[in-house]
Structures are given as C-alpha cells and as structure tokens.
Amino acid sequence: MAERPGLVVVKVGSSSLRGPDGLLDRSVVARLGHQLARVRADGSRVVLVSSGAVSAGMGLLGLHHRPRERELLQACAAVGQAELINAYQHVFDDHGLSAAQVLLTQDDFVGRGRYLGARRTLRRLLELETIPVINENDTIAFDELAYGDNDHLAALVASMLHADLLVVLSDVDGVHDAPPGRPGARVIPRIDDPATLDDVLVGGTGSHVGSGGMRTKVDSAQVVTSSGGAVVIANAARPDVVVDAVAGRSVGTLFPARPRASDARRLWIGFALRIRGRVVVDAGAVEALTRRGTSLLPVGVVDVDGDFVAGSCVEITGPDGVAVARGLTTLAAEDLRLIAGRSTTEAREALGAGRIREVVHRDQLFVFPDHRAARGDA
CATH class of the missing domain: 3.40.1160.10 (Acetylglutamate kinase-like)
Known part of the structure; x- marks a missing residue:
C-alpha cells in the first residue's frame, strides 16, 4: 500500500x-x-x-x-x-x-x-x-x-x-x-x-x-x-x-x-452466502448467463438438487457439472422441479401467472470469472 x-x-x-x-x-x-x-x-x-x-x-x-x-x-x-x-x-x-x-x-x-x-x-x-x-x-x-x-x-x-x-x-x-x-x-x-x-x-x-x-x-x-x-x-x-x-x-x-x-x-452472493441447493442448466443457459448477462429462466433448467425455499442462495452448474454462477432463487425447489425445462407460458400454466418470473434475476446473480467457482461452500 x-x-x-x-x-x-x-x-x-x-x-x-x-x-x-x-x-x-x-x-x-x-x-x-x-x-x-x-x-x-x-x-x-x-x-x-x-x-x-x-x-x-x-x-x-x-x-x-x-x-x-x-x-x-x-x-x-x-x-x-x-x-x-x-x-x-x-x-x-x-x-x-x-x-x-x-x-x-x-x-x-x-x-x-x-x-x-x-x-x-x-x-x-x-x-x-x-x-x-x-x-x-x-x-x-x-x-x-x-x-x-x-x-x-x-x-x-x-x-x-x-x-x-x-x-x-x-x-x-x-x-x-x-x-x-x-x-x-x-x-x-x-x-x-x-x-x-x-x-x-x-x-x-x-x-x-x-x-x-x-x-x-x-x-x-x-x-x-x-x-x-x-x-x-x-x-x-x-x-x-x-x-x-x-x-x-x-x-x-x-x-x-x-x-x-x-x-x-x-x-456477497458469490462468496459469503451459504449454498442451499444446486441448479443444473443447459449449455444455452450457460451462454446466456455468462456471455449475455441475462437472468435464469425456467426453460434453461435441467435438474434441481436440494430442498430450498424461495430467496435461497443456489449454485448454478452447467451440464458438465462445472459451477458457473451463484444466485438467489425466486422459487422453492419443489416449484422449480415442476417447471424445469418449460417455457415461461408453460410455467405460468403450471404454477399460476402471478408466481412466475425469473428463476434467478440477473441483479441477484454472481457469475464466476472464467467459470471458476470458489472452492467449498461459504
């Protein structure tokens, strides 16, 4: 200094x-x-x-x-x-x-x-x-x-x-x-x-x-x-x-x-919050999150691991298992499993129009540099 x-x-x-x-x-x-x-x-x-x-x-x-x-x-x-x-x-x-x-x-x-x-x-x-x-x-x-x-x-x-x-x-x-x-x-x-x-x-x-x-x-x-x-x-x-x-x-x-x-x-989201679950997304979602800075939508979700509530910090991994981001989910695990892979329209039909929005909003998302996650949960 x-x-x-x-x-x-x-x-x-x-x-x-x-x-x-x-x-x-x-x-x-x-x-x-x-x-x-x-x-x-x-x-x-x-x-x-x-x-x-x-x-x-x-x-x-x-x-x-x-x-x-x-x-x-x-x-x-x-x-x-x-x-x-x-x-x-x-x-x-x-x-x-x-x-x-x-x-x-x-x-x-x-x-x-x-x-x-x-x-x-x-x-x-x-x-x-x-x-x-x-x-x-x-x-x-x-x-x-x-x-x-x-x-x-x-x-x-x-x-x-x-x-x-x-x-x-x-x-x-x-x-x-x-x-x-x-x-x-x-x-x-x-x-x-x-x-x-x-x-x-x-x-x-x-x-x-x-x-x-x-x-x-x-x-x-x-x-x-x-x-x-x-x-x-x-x-x-x-x-x-x-x-x-x-x-x-x-x-x-x-x-x-x-x-x-x-x-x-x-x-804080990326390194300090305790991880409550993991969300696996497809290659298209990885591209959208890491390159275009978008929010995570239900259509990009492949699998959900854990039993978390809305507002929890989840780790987001690509199809290869590599963690690319962490974020605060707007949905509980059981609801996210129900609409995983569905379009926004299909998700509204499954859960109700008033409950569907981004799975993780981009303002509540931390993308790891070079897709490299911090080792170990905070």
Whole structure:
C-alpha cells in the first residue's frame, strides 16, 4: 500500500476478546480501542466489526460452554451486546470519540433498499467522526449464529464502503504454508491470488484454509480484494498490530487489492452466502448467463438438487457439472422441479401467472470469472 488508507475496517473475533474466565476481556478491548483511536488520530477513518456479544453474554449468564440451543444463543447475544458496546465506549471516552452501535444481518446486504440504507447510515456516521462498531444482529439472526464469526460481514462492510484496507484479527499469525504447529511452518507474507492456496498445504486448528476459520477469512479476502481493497490477516495479540498494518508494515498475511472492482452485493452472493441447493442448466443457459448477462429462466433448467425455499442462495452448474454462477432463487425447489425445462407460458400454466418470473434475476446473480467457482461452500 503506497498511500495511507483513508478508510480502514477492522474485524476482531470472539476468541480474541474472550478471557480465560469466559467473560469479555476488557484489557483486550482496551488495547484494541486505543489502537483504533491512534489510527483515527493519524488521519484514517475507522470502522470496527466486532464479535463477542454471545461470549460476553455467556459470561454474564454464568455459562461455560457455547449453547447449542438457538434461543439461548440469541439470549446470550441480547445480554452481551450492551456489555460489548459499553466496553468500547469506555475506551473511546479517553480519546474524545464516540462509538456508534450498528447491528446488521445478511438481509441488509441482499435487499437493495436495505443495502443502500445501511451504506448511507454508515457514511453519515463516519462524517460525524464516530467509530461505528458493527456486529451481526444475533438476537434475531438465524444462519449467522450457526456459522458466522463476522468475517463475511466485515468483508461486505469493507466492500460496501469502498474501504482501502480490511484488517482481520485472529488467534493465529496469518495464513501458513503448513500446519502452524509443525516445525518449519511459516506465515505466507503475501498472497496475490487466493486460488493459489488450493495447491498449498496449510493446516492446524483455526488456521487450515479448508476449515471454517481460515477458509471464511480467505473467502472474505477475495470479496474485498475483488472490490478494490487490501486485506491483512494477523494475530490480535501482536502489539500494535492494527497500527502497524495501517502503516503498511509487514504483519501477518497481506492480500493486495486487485485493479478491477466488482459489485459488493454480487460478491456477497458469490462468496459469503451459504449454498442451499444446486441448479443444473443447459449449455444455452450457460451462454446466456455468462456471455449475455441475462437472468435464469425456467426453460434453461435441467435438474434441481436440494430442498430450498424461495430467496435461497443456489449454485448454478452447467451440464458438465462445472459451477458457473451463484444466485438467489425466486422459487422453492419443489416449484422449480415442476417447471424445469418449460417455457415461461408453460410455467405460468403450471404454477399460476402471478408466481412466475425469473428463476434467478440477473441483479441477484454472481457469475464466476472464467467459470471458476470458489472452492467449498461459504
């Protein structure tokens, strides 16, 4: 990064914020908050995406293990969210800064109106010189609690706001070229193309590219770099890690920005949403989707795999099984099976005129570059 980034998004995970007693570790919050204030004082605007509400609530409620019951998880988030934001504000008070709590869900990025509304609000908060502290709205969310640790959310926020840099703080030093515990394992200082990681052996708890932890971080890096920002994955425990990353010093693993910028919402669909099913299309549909940028119509559908509802993210593959796109379907799997291969007129007769439209609208479609899908489900 030749110039100091104008806007920085910092993401910190639950494991980095939770103390050995299960409570929110305020000393960690303090170290991070002071760093953000320094970055802000040096001229960069800052947005923080912070996990920790569930773990903070667990501590306050006397729970020693993460609950499996959804309602109890959501209750922990409700109790812990106030603890989390108060901890940050206590630190920012020392610097004359205000924290602005923002709770988001997947729907805030998929729906166009809510996406634009969230972006306007965040931009206004930055104009008011606050530090937005963003978290998933775990109190009402569903899928987020099941698999998310805010990596994807941070990537979409960074892409939405055209951030120059996303700093992802973890409990490992970066992406390794071998399991971190293995003798000789080293951090990869720079990764220009995340696809090259498919040929690199990396492993270990929390740092295996194929596992939930590092896999989501690498996918998130791909979202941000594809939309024009750089990404650094580094250890939250490293002294002054955020300050050094913003200054361009070597900390962790750097994913440099790519020259071409893509639409954030489509990137979210392509890399961040969980796949609920697959739709096989014929060669003509592949041509229409990838070359002409059209919507997917029922006539091009050959087969449907999975049991999904309308609005789900589905992977679209050609007759050769190669994934060419992902998108949000307007129809449930059972309805799509009923009209697969039929013309629009025939589909109307089968389901009713008011229910037939595109299977996937082009505005809700992400086409993989060179027909190459991201490895693994997000």
